[in-house]
Amino acid sequence: MRELAWLIPVLPLVACALIFAFGPRLPGRGAYVAIAGIGLAALLSIGIFVEGLGGAKAHELNVRWVPYGQTALDLGLRVDNLTTVMLLVVTIVGSMIFVYSVGYMHDDPRFSRFFAYLSLFAASMLLLVLANNLLFLYAGWELVGLCSYLLIGFYFEKPSAARASMKAFVTTRVGDLFMFLGILLVFFTLGTFRFEEIFAKVHAGALEGMMVGGLPLLTVVAVLLFGGAIGKSAQVPLHTWLPDAMEGPTPVSALIHAATMVAAGVYMVARTYLLFFESPGHGALTVVAWIGAVTALMAATIAVVQDDIKRVLAYSTISQLGYMMLGLGMLGYAAGMFHLMTHAFFKALLFLGAGSVIHAMHTNDIKAMGGLARAMPSTYWTFLIGTLALAGVPPFAGFWSKDEILLEAFHHHRGLYAMALAAAFLTAFYMFRVIFYTFAGTTRSHHAHPHESPAVMTRPLWVLAVFSAGIGLVGAPFLGNPFHHYLHFEGLKAPAFSWGVALAGVGASGAGIAAAAAVYHWKVVPSGALRRAAGPLFTLVAHKYYFDELYAAAVVRPTLAVARALRTFDVYVIDLIVNLFGFAGLGLARLYRVFDLYVVDGAVNLLGWIAQTAGGVLRYVQTGRAQNYLLAIALGVIVLLAAGLFR
Amino acid sequence: MGQLAAFIILSVVTLVSAVVVVASQNIVRSALSLIPTLLGIAGVYILLQAEYVAGIQVLIYAGAITVLILFVIMLTEHGTGARFRQVNEQVLPGTIAVAVLAALLMAVFFGTAWPRAAGTLPQYTATSIGTTFLTSAILVFIVTSFVLLVALMGAIVIARRER
Amino acid sequence: MTLGLTHFLVLSTLLFCLGLFAMLTRRNAVAILMGVELMLNAANINLVAFNKYVAPGALNGQVFALVVITLAACEAGVGLALVMSAYRNLETVHVDEINVMKW
Numbered sequence: 001m002r003e004l005a006w007l008i009p010v011l012p013l014v015a016c017a018l019i020f021a022f023g024p025r026l027p028g029r030g031a032y033v034a035i036a037g038i039g040l041a042a043l044l045s046i047g048i049f050v051e052g053l054g055g056a057k058a059h060e061l062n063v064r065w066v067p068y069g070q071t072a073l074d075l076g077l078r079v080d081n082l083t084t085v086m087l088l089v090v091t092i093v094g095s096m097i098f099v100y101s102v103g104y105m106h107d108d109p110r111f112s113r114f115f116a117y118l119s120l121f122a123a124s125m126l127l128l129v130l131a132n133n134l135l136f137l138y139a140g141w142e143l144v145g146l147c148s149y150l151l152i153g154f155y156f157e158k159p160s161a162a163r164a165s166m167k168a169f170v171t172t173r174v175g176d177l178f179m180f181l182g183i184l185l186v187f188f189t190l191g192t193f194r195f196e197e198i199f200a201k202v203h204a205g206a207l208e209g210m211m212v213g214g215l216p217l218l219t220v221v222a223v224l225l226f227g228g229a230i231g232k233s234a235q236v237p238l239h240t241w242l243p244d245a246m247e248g249p250t251p252v253s254a255l256i257h258a259a260t261m262v263a264a265g266v267y268m269v270a271r272t273y274l275l276f277f278e279s280p281g282h283g284a285l286t287v288v289a290w291i292g293a294v295t296a297l298m299a300a301t302i303a304v305v306q307d308d309i310k311r312v313l314a315y316s317t318i319s320q321l322g323y324m325m326l327g328l329g330m331l332g333y334a335a336g337m338f339h340l341m342t343h344a345f346f347k348a349l350l351f352l353g354a355g356s357v358i359h360a361m362h363t364n365d366i367k368a369m370g371g372l373a374r375a376m377p378s379t380y381w382t383f384l385i386g387t388l389a390l391a392g393v394p395p396f397a398g399f400w401s402k403d404e405i406l407l408e409a410f411h412h413h414r415g416l417y418a419m420a421l422a423a424a425f426l427t428a429f430y431m432f433r434v435i436f437y438t439f440a441g442t443t444r445s446h447h448a449h450p451h452e453s454p455a456v457m458t459r460p461l462w463v464l465a466v467f468s469a470g471i472g473l474v475g476a477p478f479l480g481n482p483f484h485h486y487l488h489f490e491g492l493k494a495p496a497f498s499w500g501v502a503l504a505g506v507g508a509s510g511a512g513i514a515a516a517a518a519v520y521h522w523k524v525v526p527s528g529a530l531r532r533a534a535g536p537l538f539t540l541v542a543h544k545y546y547f548d549e550l551y552a553a554a555v556v557r558p559t560l561a562v563a564r565a566l567r568t569f570d571v572y573v574i575d576l577i578v579n580l581f582g583f584a585g586l587g588l589a590r591l592y593r594v595f596d597l598y599v600v601d602g603a604v605n606l607l608g609w610i611a612q613t614a615g616g617v618l619r620y621v622q623t624g625r626a627q628n629y630l631l632a633i634a635l636g637v638i639v640l641l642a643a644g645l646f647r
Numbered sequence: 648m649g650q651l652a653a654f655i656i657l658s659v660v661t662l663v664s665a666v667v668v669v670a671s672q673n674i675v676r677s678a679l680s681l682i683p684t685l686l687g688i689a690g691v692y693i694l695l696q697a698e699y700v701a702g703i704q705v706l707i708y709a710g711a712i713t714v715l716i717l718f719v720i721m722l723t724e725h726g727t728g729a730r731f732r733q734v735n736e737q738v739l740p741g742t743i744a745v746a747v748l749a750a751l752l753m754a755v756f757f758g759t760a761w762p763r764a765a766g767t768l769p770q771y772t773a774t775s776i777g778t779t780f781l782t783s784a785i786l787v788f789i790v791t792s793f794v795l796l797v798a799l800m801g802a803i804v805i806a807r808r809e810r
Numbered sequence: 811m812t813l814g815l816t817h818f819l820v821l822s823t824l825l826f827c828l829g830l831f832a833m834l835t836r837r838n839a840v841a842i843l844m845g846v847e848l849m850l851n852a853a854n855i856n857l858v859a860f861n862k863y864v865a866p867g868a869l870n871g872q873v874f875a876l877v878v879i880t881l882a883a884c885e886a887g888v889g890l891a892l893v894m895s896a897y898r899n900l901e902t903v904h905v906d907e908i909n910v911m912k913w
Contacts, residue, residue: 624909631737631834634744641751650813658821665825668844669832681844688851691821694813697858697872707879712847712886719890720840723897734835735906741834749827756819766867775869776876784873791877798884806891808898
């Protein structure tokens, strides 16, 4: 089965090519083809996963691509336990979102193209996941970035969407630059891109003692690679693109900007975990942990003050990605990946639920909604399940994974643990704020007539809800934590389950829910008073810690100023020179034209005239009578004879 | 002397009838006077010890070709053709050209000292000609036969009445 | 004066020139063909005469004369066939009226 792994990315790619080629003429205007592609990939992934459960060995498919000297560039796929988990997440969540999109995008004029992009994204993401070397991974990494760009800007007529897609592309590119440097550094020091060889060499101490600018080389490499993850997974300080990316269609937000692509950063860190782990004094892991914790807390605070339902979820995504990073950074390899998996399911569910709500209300503003629980029961219940999972209420999925991360943090760094706990409280708070605003009470908008979405949209919701509710059990300690057995890092042992930490986590969630209920449902403390009481802190959070303003002042404006200056230079100096050359050329051309007309043309016409006149005269010689010609021949013979005789 | 007398008689016959061939207004008369011309030439061949060539000359020229020409005249001119003007406007320039050419050729022939190789002609040449054709001139023989065949077919194709 | 090569050459020259004259002046295609026959015969006389007086060691001249006779037969056959064809298509055998080659 693992030999067939190469088919997994190829299937969506074929679907993509078919849709691009034949478009709306395909069954379901291309949607069925796309769903077939990802569905078959999902079946294959499940098969491979089941095989993995049976203890199948890691499988590598390697093709020598460019051999040179001692080394070579390889193209290859690697199927191991980490891969299978990611494959499952990507293909199952992806399939659900594909199906959902049929309903959500139903009236869109670019319906077919949407599915082509989605398929291309799926293929790229699966390639990224399956890559067995850094180069291949990087290729997939950039391809998903491209798809993200295309899909954020799917409504490119909207200037905000076009701007958001550009912002996402450029911002992630900053991180990618660091990652690329890291990859090059790996290649130049170790001479290979393949993970297996890299790990073997690093494990054997190939980079030990090497220093770059006073820092251990391995740490530098790991942090550079992590730079890519910061960009892709929207960690502080490159997180600003993700909220803007919500301009894209909601299924895209669910698939790319919640479940899969943004998790690619986390996956990449897990994939190259050995580099982080071996860095002296866990230096690189400390960076990862701190960035993750800061991101988790900061994004959670911003999420509290957002009114756009998708932006709340976007900041929540950033926060949860921070959680994953924190887990990885706190030596919780399995914990981070576990949270990635559970998060993919419940965050996709939440986004699709939000999409369903937006579909019904035609607005993103949660303050304009309200009372939707009665109008949209399926959406409400599934959204509630997702919220509970995200808030970390047992036994829903989020609880188990979050608890593991908290446990790791508790064991290794109390300060980070406190931040994570605060983030958990805020998570519960802002999610239930959304619930209360959206589904409870009465409708505040008077010209909306909410209705339940069609079955093609609600059924994926229920499937994802089932996963969100139950998937956490694979990591439940009282079941022996099978996830840990399936996926773990050599030499790392998870700390034992602690009732204290678990209760503290549940307590934080419960407090968050209670606080949200107090403010937004029972209105014990009106939210306006709370806002005034917070004062400057609220302003700070509402402006998202002024990150966008900072970047505008520090990067965007100077760049624009330089560009303007260069434009002036272009217009007045370069254009002038070019125009001068142009005018000179024009003048010369006019001269040449005169020369052409009177000299060249004259000569040509003269030749033509001569030929014509001579032909006109000589044609009388051609009588068409053979005997005239024969006489000429006879005369010729006479002349020749005479010439021979009287020489 | 006898040979010279015979040559002169044959030459006169040949040339006179040749002039008739060339100059007669009556095309049938032209064709018929071709026969004494060709027979005279056959006599010249005999004088030149080429009795086999002379025989062939009589058979093919005087016999076959002349008859063929007469047939064509009958088919095309409906008789003698005396109704038509038989010469074109090139008579004067043609006469001058031919006269000059004859004078020049004669000058060449008289002005050339012809060499003479050793050996004598055989008494009867037919056997030797046959041997030559089947040994040293075999290629000429074969190619000529082939040309004859092709000419035969070509003549049929060209002369066939088209539908 | 004994009979020599020059006699035959004179005869052939006169015959050749008569044939050429026919070719140059006769309108009738058949007459022109007869002129051609005369010229070929003149050439044949030359071949046979040279064979006897210049190179009597072999019979190449006579052999060649026979080949020429054969080719003359071919020529007569094809040429007369052409005349027939021209007459049938153009209703004339007068070569100055056959001028479809003319511009």
